[in-house]
């Protein structure tokens with residue numbers, strides 16, 4: 369027998385966690401200035417502002433985009449496009 373209450377709870381939790389936290393991306397190689405842990409920094413956008421946050425110690429910082437905001441954004445965007453674009457395998461017409 370399926371426990372409907374359980375599946376309902378899971379769905380609600382998923383919805384809430386999605387609402388609560390915007391898209392977060394780990395910054396590869398980033399070191400937390402507080403606890404010095406590597407690869408624990410996530411980057412996310414909230415209200416047109418970029419933030420970084422350490423998942424290990426809870427350190428939070430607002431990222432100020434100044435003269436060269438393109439580099440990081442472009443890299444992240446490119447990666448997501450590659451991940452989401454459908455893969456087409458084209459076989460060469462051989463005779």
Ligand SMILES: [Zn+2]
Pocket residue numbers: 400401402403404405408422423424425426427
């Ligand atoms: Zn930290």
